[in-house]
Amino acid sequence: MCIRDRLARGAAIRPVLADIAKNGKSWQERVMAGIVLERSTQPERTRAVVDWWAHTGVYRATSENLAKLGRALAKQCEGTPMLLVEKIWKGNELRKKGAPGPHDGAWAADALGWLSESRAVGPLILVLEAEYKDTAELFRVATAARALGKLGDGRAVPSLCRVFALYSSSSAAGYAYEALRLLVDAKTSYLVEKHASWLSDGPIKSQLLEIAERGKTRPSRLQVVPRR
Numbered sequence: 001m002c003i004r005d006r007l008a009r010g011a012a013i014r015p016v017l018a019d020i021a022k023n024g025k026s027w028q029e030r031v032m033a034g035i036v037l038e039r040s041t042q043p044e045r046t047r048a049v050v051d052w053w054a055h056t057g058v059y060r061a062t063s064e065n066l067a068k069l070g071r072a073l074a075k076q077c078e079g080t081p082m083l084l085v086e087k088i089w090k091g092n093e094l095r096k097k098g099a100p101g102p103h104d105g106a107w108a109a110d111a112l113g114w115l116s117e118s119r120a121v122g123p124l125i126l127v128l129e130a131e132y133k134d135t136a137e138l139f140r141v142a143t144a145a146r147a148l149g150k151l152g153d154g155r156a157v158p159s160l161c162r163v164f165a166l167y168s169s170s171s172a173a174g175y176a177y178e179a180l181r182l183l184v185d186a187k188t189s190y191l192v193e194k195h196a197s198w199l200s201d202g203p204i205k206s207q208l209l210e211i212a213e214r215g216k217t218r219p220s221r222l223q224v225v226p227r228r
Contacts, residue, residue: 014040027122031085034119038082046083049076054097066143070110081117084108088144089123102136106143113147121153128159128176141172149179154188161195165204177207184215 017040020033039046053073077084087094087108094108109127112120127144145163148156156179163176184192192212199205 035082035086069107074111074114084112085120102134103139106140110143113150125159138170138172142175145175145179149182157188157191180211185218185220187220189215
């Protein structure tokens, strides 16, 4: 098949992809269609972002540098947010030269929060749910928790509770705690109470119960995350 025929075939399938991206039965279907659609319509911009990211400086993993790099990457990806979603969900060529391997994908997760990219909610939750043996990988958990707090989707509450309890001595727990304070409302407070009930008495359980109690006075969101 010649290049012209391939391009024509790609253009013909785009309406199908657009429909799946909007109306797919699962978030996995919608997200995958969105990734393929973005890849097929903006290949040059995708390559430019990948090249830019590979050659930006490497910073120590501090909260200040996190915000700096996350916002910078978000700005670059305003037109290609699915490149970031693909990175945290399936992995791709968006890599930073010289950055520690366990940090791979951390800034992509953070950038999605700055972009308010609702399609990232499912993949970000999977980041929280994964098992991590290397504590350095918790930097990626921290950025995902931070992003979910900004996105404001209550589906993340159980996973954030898990991170807060499981990694209590890490920065990931701190970001999860702040995200819960932003997210928990009258509709989701019972989820926090349920998670707290599984824990022994102590500071973690007390903090979760405090968050749940505060959330009960916060009105529920009528529409947590709109489809895009």
